[in-house]
Amino acid sequence: MSVNSGGALRHAALADAAGIAARHAAVFRPPLANRLLGPAVVALVLGLFVYSMVALGFTFERVWNGLERLGYILGYMLPPDPGKHFWKYFHALGETVAIALLGTLLGALIAFPLALLAAKNIIPNRLFHFGWRRGLDFFRAIDVLIWALIWINVVGLGPFAGILAIAMSDIGGFAKLFSEAIEAADRKPIEGVVAAGGGAPHGIRFGILPQVFPIMISQVLYYIESNTRSATIIGIVGAGGIGLHLSDTIRLNEWQNVSFLIVMILVTVAVIDMVSTRLRFAIIGRRGT
Amino acid sequence: MAALPLPTTAPATLHRFDAYRAEQAAKRLRTLVFAAATLVASLLAAWMGEVDLAKFVENFHKFPNYILSITPQLRWATLGEDFAEWYWGWKRWGRLLIDTVLIAYAGTLLGFVGGLMLCFTASSNLTARRWLVLFARRLLEIQRSVPELVYALIFVVAFGLGPFPGMLAIAIHTTGALGKLFAEVNENIDLKPVDGMYASGASWSQAMRFAVLPQVLSNYVSYALLRFEINVRGAAVLGFVGAGGIGQELLSAIRQFYLPDVSAILLMIVATVAVIDIATERLRHALIGMDTRP
Numbered sequence: 316m317s318v319n320s321g322g323a324l325r326h327a328a329l330a331d332a333a334g335i336a337a338r339h340a341a342v343f344r345p346p347l348a349n350r351l352l353g354p355a356v357v358a359l360v361l362g363l364f365v366y367s368m369v370a371l372g373f374t375f376e377r378v379w380n381g382l383e384r385l386g387y388i389l390g391y392m393l394p395p396d397p398g399k400h401f402w403k404y405f406h407a408l409g410e411t412v413a414i415a416l417l418g419t420l421l422g423a424l425i426a427f428p429l430a431l432l433a434a435k436n437i438i439p440n441r442l443f444h445f446g447w448r449r450g451l452d453f454f455r456a457i458d459v460l461i462w463a464l465i466w467i468n469v470v471g472l473g474p475f476a477g478i479l480a481i482a483m484s485d486i487g488g489f490a491k492l493f494s495e496a497i498e499a500a501d502r503k504p505i506e507g508v509v510a511a512g513g514g515a516p517h518g519i520r521f522g523i524l525p526q527v528f529p530i531m532i533s534q535v536l537y538y539i540e541s542n543t544r545s546a547t548i549i550g551i552v553g554a555g556g557i558g559l560h561l562s563d564t565i566r567l568n569e570w571q572n573v574s575f576l577i578v579m580i581l582v583t584v585a586v587i588d589m590v591s592t593r594l595r596f597a598i599i600g601r602r603g604t
Numbered sequence: 605m606a607a608l609p610l611p612t613t614a615p616a617t618l619h620r621f622d623a624y625r626a627e628q629a630a631k632r633l634r635t636l637v638f639a640a641a642t643l644v645a646s647l648l649a650a651w652m653g654e655v656d657l658a659k660f661v662e663n664f665h666k667f668p669n670y671i672l673s674i675t676p677q678l679r680w681a682t683l684g685e686d687f688a689e690w691y692w693g694w695k696r697w698g699r700l701l702i703d704t705v706l707i708a709y710a711g712t713l714l715g716f717v718g719g720l721m722l723c724f725t726a727s728s729n730l731t732a733r734r735w736l737v738l739f740a741r742r743l744l745e746i747q748r749s750v751p752e753l754v755y756a757l758i759f760v761v762a763f764g765l766g767p768f769p770g771m772l773a774i775a776i777h778t779t780g781a782l783g784k785l786f787a788e789v790n791e792n793i794d795l796k797p798v799d800g801m802y803a804s805g806a807s808w809s810q811a812m813r814f815a816v817l818p819q820v821l822s823n824y825v826s827y828a829l830l831r832f833e834i835n836v837r838g839a840a841v842l843g844f845v846g847a848g849g850i851g852q853e854l855l856s857a858i859r860q861f862y863l864p865d866v867s868a869i870l871l872m873i874v875a876t877v878a879v880i881d882i883a884t885e886r887l888r889h890a891l892i893g894m895d896t897r898p
Contacts, residue, residue, distance in 0.1 A: 364713050367706035371767040371848065381763035388762055413652035420646055456874040460841045464858045469666045474653040548753045552844060552855075555653065562845070565757045573758070581749050598638070 392574035400572065404560060408579055410474045411556035412587070414549065415542040418481025423493075423535045426486045430493030431519065437497065448491075455487030459545050463554035474555025481542050481549070492534050493527070500526040532598055536591040543587050547580050674867040690864050697853060701872055704849035705880070707771045707842065708835035714771075715778025716828045719744075722779065723786030724812045730790055730798070741787070748780025752838055756847040767848025774835050774842075785827045786820070793819045822891050829884040829891075836880050840873050 328335065336343040397404055431437050433447050463480035470476050505522030513521065550558025557576060564572040676690040691697075725731050726740035752773045759769030797815035806814070843851025850869060857865040 360713065364710055367710040367771075370703065370706055371710060371771050373768055377763060377768065381759075381769075385759070385762040388758065409652050413649035417646060417649040417653055417655070420642070452878075453874070456837075456877055457870065458837055458841045460844055461854070461858075461870070464855070465667075465670060468670055469663050470656070470659055475655050475660070478653050478655065544749070544751050548751045551753060551757075561754060562757055565761060568761075577750060577754065580754075581746070584749050 388570055391568075391570035394571070395575035395578050396571040397575045398569075398572055400560075404557065404576060404579060407550070407557040407560055408583060410477075411546045411550075411558075412543065412583065414474050414477040414481060414546040414554075414556050415539055415587075418478045418546070419485060419535060419539045419542050421478065421482035422485030422538075423489050423531065425482065426489035426493055427531075429486065430490040430497060433490055433494035434497040436500070436502065437519070448494075451487045451490045453487070454483060455491075457484065459484040459549060460552055463549050463552050467553060472553045472555075477546060477549045477554035477556055480554055481545060484545075485538060485542070489534070489538070493531055496527040496530045497523055529598065533595050536595050540584075540588050540591045543584055547584075674863045674870075676864040676867060691868050693853075693865065693868075697850065697869055697872055700843075700850040700853055701876055703767055704839045704842075704851075704873075705836060705876065707767050707774060707839040707849055708832060711771045711774025711839070712778055712828060712832045712835050714775035715782055715831070716824070718775065718779030719782030719786050720824070722783045723790060724816065726783060726787040727790035729793075729795060730812065730816065740783075744780045744783040744787075746780070747776050748784065750777070752777035753842070753845060756842050757845050760846050765846045767842075770839065770842035770847030770849060773847065774838060777838075778831055778835060782824075782827060782831055786824055789820050789823045789827075790816060826888045826891055829888050833877070833880050833884050836877055840877075 429447075429451065433444065433451060435444055438444065438447075459480050462483045463476055466476040466479040466483070470479065500523050504526065505518040508518045508522045546556050546558075547561070548558045550556040550560070551562045553559065557580065561573065561576050564570075564576065676686065678686045678690070722740050722744055725736055726744060728734075728737050731737050731740075755773035755776050756770050759772050763769040763772070793816060797819070798811050801811040801815040839849050839851075840854075841851045843849045843853065844855050846852065850873060854866070854869045854873075856862075857869060
């Protein structure tokens with residue numbers, strides 16, 4: 316289109332401006348409510364933000380002083396240095412990974428039978444389905460740190476409580492994901508197994524499990540990765556892992572140790588992220604992501 | 605095997621059976637290796653994690669006992685009084701719970717703004733300079749890889765005890781998490797409007813504002829609402845490290861064995877999270893509905 320014809324179009328449009336505005340009223344004169352909606356939402360969001368900042372104790376003086384102190388802290392953090400505690404930290408890191416791994420596996424193991432009961436195509440009773448699902452949600456609603464505090468009462472301080480806490484908080488999530496995978500499974504293999512004379516357990520073992528197992532593995536690997544992050548902080552309440560050293564060194568103002576611990580966590584999370592992504596692709600190919 | 609006579613014994617068919625068997629054997633071997641590796645890793649982890657089954661079995665009765673002991677005594681005859689006694693601290697807990705939600709709200713909003721500022725630079729289809737993209741991505745990665753509780757521990761030292769450092773910790777973690785999701789959304793947009801903006805002489809920021817943002821904003825808000833719910837859960841435990849909200853109260857109730865208080869506070873948290881879960885889901889559906897405009 317040449318510039319001239321563009322100009323011609325423009326003149327034609329300008330000549331008929333009133334007509335166009337009349338034909339497309341929704342664009343040229345939107346209703347007042349529509350025009351006010353955007354600014355009203357923005358005003359509400361900002362107003363609530365200002366209110367919460369006041370309620371949370373925001374003052375410019377506090378922010379300024381805090382930023383100054385934060386600057387000092389960042390300065391003290393360099394260079395990262397474990398001092399004489401490298402092996403102690405390394406052991407705690409091993410504990411952290413162990414907590415994440417075993418907690419996730421245990422959670423998945425407990426969640427599988429619960430997920431079978433939560434799947435509509437296994438137990439086709441709506442009332443039971445609803446109640447069971449809400450019951451499983453309860454596990455998820457309680458934070459892993461709270462579970463850790465509860466299990467410390469049972470098995471004492473240490474990583475074992477951490478493993479149990481991670482397992483408990485994963486049960487709800489796993490059961491939900493697993494039951495969704497089971498509900499999405501193809502019914503024909505089960506019917507085939509039943510037609511060949513198999514019972515319900517055979518149907519589950521040979522009809523459903525082969526279909527959902529790769530999806531479950533993929534989800535377990537993903538959870539191991541995110542649980543490594545949870546396991547790094549679970550030590551703050553005394554349930555094992557590197558978190559205990561992290562909170563201790565922060566309280567004692569040993570900032571070089573703190574930054575070393577953070578670097579250790581970052582590297583571990585990155586390595587586990589990489590390994591689990593590789594494993595996911597190796598085990599299930601590209602379809603289970 | 606010999607019980608069932610095969611329908612044909614043509615060499616080609618036998619060959620196919622052999623291939624099938626070989627494939628099955630290889631698959632079985634892979635499964636066995638995988639199972640063995642998992643078992644070894646689990647045993648190693650059990651040793652590292654000081655798993656003590658004897659202690660577990662011996663002490664397991666404490667778990668149901670604990671659940672029973674935090675359950676309040678509610679009798680039908682004196683239900684009102686029992687309930688009032690159970691929730692004796694509801695005013696204080698309610699205030700702290702509101703604080704918790706406000707921490708999550710302000711943290712999510714600040715994180716949203718932070719993610720918005722960084723996400724365009726972290727999208728390889730919108731920013732031409734490769735090093736700038738990598739820099740923004742690394743920055744977001746560091747922000748979300750460090751758990752928010754660790755930020756909270758450090759900020760409590762810098763800014764003093766209270767909800768403000770907790771809010772900052774959530775804001776930084778949320779910036780990293782949302783920035784990554786936003787950048788992924790950006791990398792799937794239609795680039796023609798962007799080209800159009802550049803062709804008519806727009807600057808980079810103008811192109812982002814008028815060509816990218818209208819395509820992605822509803823997705824952004826949807827992700828931010830999801831994140832808000834996660835952050836409410838997170839804010840509920842920030843008090844464990846002195847960073848405000850209901851967590852401090854819960855921690856002291858657990859540590860000092862004010863048992864009915866534990867269940868009272870836990871139920872309040874669970875109910876709040878459930879309400880916010882439902883509300884944000886409604887909002888997100890409304891938002892998706894709004895997307896289909898002329």
